[in-house]
Amino acid sequence: MADKIATREAYGLALAEFGAKYDIVVFDADLSVATKTSHFKKAYPERFFNCGIAEGNMVSVAAGLATTGKTVFVSSFAMFTAGRSFEQIRNAVGYPHLNVKIGATHAGITVGEDGATHQCNEDLGVMRTIPGMVIMNPADAVEARAAVEAAINHNGPVYLRFGRLNVPVLFDKETYKYEIGKGILMAEGTDVTLIGTGIMTAKALEARELLANEGISARVINMPTIKPIDKDIIIHAAKETGALVTAEEHNIIGGLGSAVAEVLVENAPVPMARVGMEDTFGRSGKAEELLEVYGLNAANIAAKAKIAIALKK
Amino acid sequence: MDKKELSRIAYEIRKGALTAVYSAKSGHPGGSLSIAEIMAYLYFEEMKVDPKNPKDPDRDRFVLSKGHTAPALYATLAEKGFFPKEDLKTFRNKDSYLQGHPDMKGTPGVDMTTGSLGIGISAACGIALSAKLSEKKYRVWAVCGDGEMEEGQVWEAAMFAPHYGLNNLCVFIDFNGLQIDGEITKVMNPTPIDDKFKAFGWNVLMINGHNLDEIASAVENAKKSTKPTAIVCKTIKGKGVSFMENQASWHGSAPNEEQYIQAMKELDEAECKISACK
Numbered sequence: 001m002a003d004k005i006a007t008r009e010a011y012g013l014a015l016a017e018f019g020a021k022y023d024i025v026v027f028d029a030d031l032s033v034a035t036k037t038s039h040f041k042k043a044y045p046e047r048f049f050n051c052g053i054a055e056g057n058m059v060s061v062a063a064g065l066a067t068t069g070k071t072v073f074v075s076s077f078a079m080f081t082a083g084r085s086f087e088q089i090r091n092a093v094g095y096p097h098l099n100v101k102i103g104a105t106h107a108g109i110t111v112g113e114d115g116a117t118h119q120c121n122e123d124l125g126v127m128r129t130i131p132g133m134v135i136m137n138p139a140d141a142v143e144a145r146a147a148v149e150a151a152i153n154h155n156g157p158v159y160l161r162f163g164r165l166n167v168p169v170l171f172d173k174e175t176y177k178y179e180i181g182k183g184i185l186m187a188e189g190t191d192v193t194l195i196g197t198g199i200m201t202a203k204a205l206e207a208r209e210l211l212a213n214e215g216i217s218a219r220v221i222n223m224p225t226i227k228p229i230d231k232d233i234i235i236h237a238a239k240e241t242g243a244l245v246t247a248e249e250h251n252i253i254g255g256l257g258s259a260v261a262e263v264l265v266e267n268a269p270v271p272m273a274r275v276g277m278e279d280t281f282g283r284s285g286k287a288e289e290l291l292e293v294y295g296l297n298a299a300n301i302a303a304k305a306k307i308a309i310a311l312k313k
Numbered sequence: 314m315d316k317k318e319l320s321r322i323a324y325e326i327r328k329g330a331l332t333a334v335y336s337a338k339s340g341h342p343g344g345s346l347s348i349a350e351i352m353a354y355l356y357f358e359e360m361k362v363d364p365k366n367p368k369d370p371d372r373d374r375f376v377l378s379k380g381h382t383a384p385a386l387y388a389t390l391a392e393k394g395f396f397p398k399e400d401l402k403t404f405r406n407k408d409s410y411l412q413g414h415p416d417m418k419g420t421p422g423v424d425m426t427t428g429s430l431g432i433g434i435s436a437a438c439g440i441a442l443s444a445k446l447s448e449k450k451y452r453v454w455a456v457c458g459d460g461e462m463e464e465g466q467v468w469e470a471a472m473f474a475p476h477y478g479l480n481n482l483c484v485f486i487d488f489n490g491l492q493i494d495g496e497i498t499k500v501m502n503p504t505p506i507d508d509k510f511k512a513f514g515w516n517v518l519m520i521n522g523h524n525l526d527e528i529a530s531a532v533e534n535a536k537k538s539t540k541p542t543a544i545v546c547k548t549i550k551g552k553g554v555s556f557m558e559n560q561a562s563w564h565g566s567a568p569n570e571e572q573y574i575q576a577m578k579e580l581d582e583a584e585c586k587i588s589a590c591k
Contacts, residue, residue, distance in 0.1 A: 025446070046446075047446070049442070049477070051473065052469075052472065052473075054466075054469035054472065054473070056431070056432075056435070056465075056466045056469060057435045057438075057466055057469030057470050057472075057473055060432045060435030060436050060439065060466070060470075061435050061436065061438050061439035061442065061470075061473060062439060063425070063432075063435075063436050063439060064376075064425060064435065064436030064437060064438060064439020064440040064441075064442070064443070065439040065440070065442055065443045065446075066439075067417065067424060067425055067436070067439070067440060068370070068440055068443040068444075068447075069370070070443060070446075087429060088432060088435075088466075091426070091428065091429045091432060092426070092429075092432050092435075092436060095426055096416070096417050096418055096425075096426040097418065
């Protein structure tokens with residue numbers, strides 16, 4: 001059984017690795033030890049700038065730097081980037097379409113003990129509403145590393161979402177390729193499709209096993225890009241399996257579930273159920289325990305799958 | 314450039330700004346008129362910019378942090394030759410490249426998109442930081458509003474600039490004493506602005522923002538400073554148009570035809586006093 005690694009760790013390591021190949025600049029807001037931009041700081045101190053606990057300024061300074069042709073990563077927790085500096089991301093980065101990449105760590109409830117104020121369940125929702133924003137939500141360390149390089153090579157703003165929790169490695173570093181806007185078929189199936197993103201993809205694979213025990217064949221798709229979403233893979237899943245379940249470490253309002261529902265309703269309406277935070281704030285606790293408390297687990301995905309299947313005409 | 318000529322250009326900027334706002338029947342004349350001398354000095358005396366090469370990586374940069382006074386910026390850029398003066402009449406039109414607030418993607422000569430207060434000064438820090446990082450000699454100039462000083466982010470930027478030694482950055486504050494809802498001291502007193510910047514570690518000067526000699530002197534002082542510079546400029550909102558001067562109500566209202574004609578007449582007369590007209 002391979003070691004688990006947090007995607008935030010993979011992020012920091014990726015910055016340090018790609019700092020050799022690309023002339024990137026990295027900003028942090030007094031959280032570099034947590035966001036792991038400290039790895040880049042150690043390797044390239046002349047290209048690392050701590051902006052202190054001032055996220056709005058950090059994003060806007062990065063935007064200014066980007067106007068001169070630099071590619072800039074800004075980091076803090078998801079709550080304080082997508083949350084506190086939402087307007088600066090929207091007006092200073094999004095609207096002028098600048099090369100600022102927001103490396104947002106500690107997304108979702110797996111922040112754990114810090115509690116609700118720090119557990120961001122809204123970031124995918126708000127970032128989705130910014131025109132031209134690309135949103136990456138990697139499922140494991142391999143995907144996270146590849147996402148960072150894809151972000152560097154993308155012309156325009158990117159929001160990358162990483163977590164604090166150590167999670168299993170699902171992909172092979174040698175063969176994995178991150179393609180913006182493409183979902184990944186993880187396992188075939190015919191009765192229902194489970195679409196996971198971030199840490200919930202592994203849970204979707206577990207749910208597939210539970211459903212198999214009950215004679216239900218579940219297709220599993222990993223969605224590493226929330227925006228632009230892979231419409232084709234969703235539509236094919238709808239047409240071929242007839243029912244969908246989405247699973248995300250995020251409010252069921254506004255994120256993956258909403259994005260998938262939007263595609264279904266306009267192209268191939270089929271029953272769909274959403275797994276995620278059910279429009280409630282989180283709380284302090286151990287990350288693994290909180291996932292159980294809020295139903296972000298395989299059992300709930302399997303249960304929702306059966307509900308969706310039952311709604312098939 | 315001769316101070317008389319700069320003064321005359323400032324009046325051309327006023328006329329251009331007012332024409333833009335009048336044509337659109339929308340926009341911000343008061344704060345556009347108050348910064349005319351600053352804009353004239355920067356673009357016609359100080360800044361290394363070339364309308365034929367608007368994206369020169371070594372050019373000096375300008376950020377209008379108080380982005381709502383885009384009419385002043387556009388009038389300046391037009392006067393400098395970045396685009397035809399005729400186009401000022403398309404300001405805020407749905408098909409125009411002259412957006413209500415500065416848009417770097419669409420308008421030649423605009424170095425940063427602004428409009429939401431408090432952001433431009435931070436972006437100016439970012440551009441200045443880039444110059445330091447790349448060891449380039451260009452300077453960064455920004456103009457903020459005095460009401461804008463109420464935005465907390467301004468003070469985040471004020472902390473950042475001295476921390477990273479951005480002595481290639483100079484910010485003008487258009488201290489005209491008025492904001493939308495009235496006098497700044499009554500709405501949410503941000504004064505003393507000069508003391509605040511001093512406390513944050515800036516080189517600070519306080520001048521008459523309509524006096525070109527004082528502007529020149531302040532700019533030269535800024536260029537020699539080892540710290541970022543803040544030049545607090547005492548100005549008159551609506552300067553140059555008698556019925557607009559010192560009126561908060563002219564912050565964001567467009568003149569009607571009669572008012573426009575009257576205003577342009579006054580500006581023409583003032584300009585002719587500076588350099589003899591035919």
